[in-house]
Amino acid sequence: MGFSTDAIHVGQEPDPSTGSIVAPIYQTSTYVQEELGKHKGYDYARTAHPNRRALERCVTKLEGGLTSYVFSAGMAAIDAVFRLLRPDDHVVVSQAVYGGVFRLTTQLLVQFGLQFDFVDTSCMENVRKAVKSNTKMIYVETPTNPTMIITDLAAAAKLAAERKLTLAVDNTFLSPYLQQPIALGAHIVVHSMTKYLNGHSDAVGGAVVLTRAEDAERIYFIQRSAGSGLAPMDCFLVARGIKTLAVRMERHNDNGMAIARFLESHAKVKRVLYPGLTSHPQHEVAKRQQRGFGAMISFDLGSLDAARRLLNNVHLCSLAESLGGVETLISHPALMTHASVPPDVRQKIGITDGLVRLSVGIEDVEDLIADLDHALAKV
Numbered sequence: 001m002g003f004s005t006d007a008i009h010v011g012q013e014p015d016p017s018t019g020s021i022v023a024p025i026y027q028t029s030t031y032v033q034e035e036l037g038k039h040k041g042y043d044y045a046r047t048a049h050p051n052r053r054a055l056e057r058c059v060t061k062l063e064g065g066l067t068s069y070v071f072s073a074g075m076a077a078i079d080a081v082f083r084l085l086r087p088d089d090h091v092v093v094s095q096a097v098y099g100g101v102f103r104l105t106t107q108l109l110v111q112f113g114l115q116f117d118f119v120d121t122s123c124m125e126n127v128r129k130a131v132k133s134n135t136k137m138i139y140v141e142t143p144t145n146p147t148m149i150i151t152d153l154a155a156a157a158k159l160a161a162e163r164k165l166t167l168a169v170d171n172t173f174l175s176p177y178l179q180q181p182i183a184l185g186a187h188i189v190v191h192s193m194t195k196y197l198n199g200h201s202d203a204v205g206g207a208v209v210l211t212r213a214e215d216a217e218r219i220y221f222i223q224r225s226a227g228s229g230l231a232p233m234d235c236f237l238v239a240r241g242i243k244t245l246a247v248r249m250e251r252h253n254d255n256g257m258a259i260a261r262f263l264e265s266h267a268k269v270k271r272v273l274y275p276g277l278t279s280h281p282q283h284e285v286a287k288r289q290q291r292g293f294g295a296m297i298s299f300d301l302g303s304l305d306a307a308r309r310l311l312n313n314v315h316l317c318s319l320a321e322s323l324g325g326v327e328t329l330i331s332h333p334a335l336m337t338h339a340s341v342p343p344d345v346r347q348k349i350g351i352t353d354g355l356v357r358l359s360v361g362i363e364d365v366e367d368l369i370a371d372l373d374h375a376l377a378k379v
């Protein structure tokens with residue numbers, strides 16, 4: 001079946017007991033057993049529940065994996081992936097990852113003996129040089145948040161295969177509609193489902209999509225041991241959001257491109273980072289491995305003062321963390337999403353004080369451009 005058909009139907013079969021077209025929300029913590037050890041597949045909601053299983057089937061199908069597990073947040077999903085490793089194992093990580101991943105790895109997971117090196121994964125030679133005898137995983141975010149750096153996933157998969165490493169990819173910024181890392185050779189895909197998969201800014205969740213049975217078994221063990229699975233109501237909301245993923249992403253693509261072009265032609269904007277523009281250094285790689293360029297755009301206004309003036313003068317774009325919803329959000333990475341990244345590291349990876357990040361929604365693009373134009377006039 002096609003992508004939209006799968007997004008609408010996989011895991012979403014009508015309820016056989018009532019005929020309800022939408023699967024009910026199983027808001028229960030426990031399940032009655034018919035006799036000792038005999039139940040209908042569910043015994044306790046931390047371990048599994050029908051809404052979680054339904055959503056996992058759908059996410060697995062859309063990413064082309066073997067199986068998936070959905071978590072209470074994107075960070076819980078990413079944490080579970082790193083827990084596949086053992087003390088003294090080493091990971092090569094994309095240099096400009098989401099700030100929360102930087103915090104998780106450098107401030108928490110290092111305490112348990114894991115080692116991380118951060119390199120610019122847009123250049124595979126950097127990754128090759130960073131691989132050590134104890135390296136077990138390459139962890140890539142593409143495009144990166146917020147610097148929009150693209151990693152060539154087929155090249156990363158080739159290197160991972162040569163060195164017998166696991167390739168894990170954060171696919172949050174594009175969603176499976178625009179990029180399918182497993183088809184390009186990744187072993188594991190992670191998502192903050194809080195973003196495009198849900199798409200309506202009303203739930204927090206994460207997903208890990210696996211391709212190998214041994215990883216799947218371990219991830220499920222980690223999830224049920226730690227109790228980090230996603231709750232029924234949130235599974236319901238994300239599953240509902242996924243049904244419109246394809247149409248939303250088409251509109252996000254169109255709006256993203258129109259706004260990137262508008263910003264690039266504006267005199268007050270010093271630089272626009274959007275993989276759909278030919279000025280983007282990895283435009284050709286993005287064109288090859290993505291079905292579209294999405295709606296995440298970062299642009300530099302040259303100073304904190306200029307960024308502040310813009311952020312304080314937009315009306316339709318909302319100043320808020322997060323991304324991937326139907327409404328346009330605008331943020332300041334250095335003081336918001338990436339505040340946990342030390343200033344010298346921020347400088348090194350290009351998160352300047354003048355950098356502004358836009359998550360372009362699916363409103364009428366003329367209204368968004370008018371709002372940005374008005375606010376830029378105040379800069």
Ligand SMILES: Cc1ncc(COP(=O)(O)O)c(C=O)c1O
Nearest residue numbers: 073074075098145172192194205
């Ligand atoms: C690329 C990326 N990965 C992971 C996360 C973490 O997801 P969550 O906020 O759902 O824990 C985020 C959050 O902004 C993100 O942007």
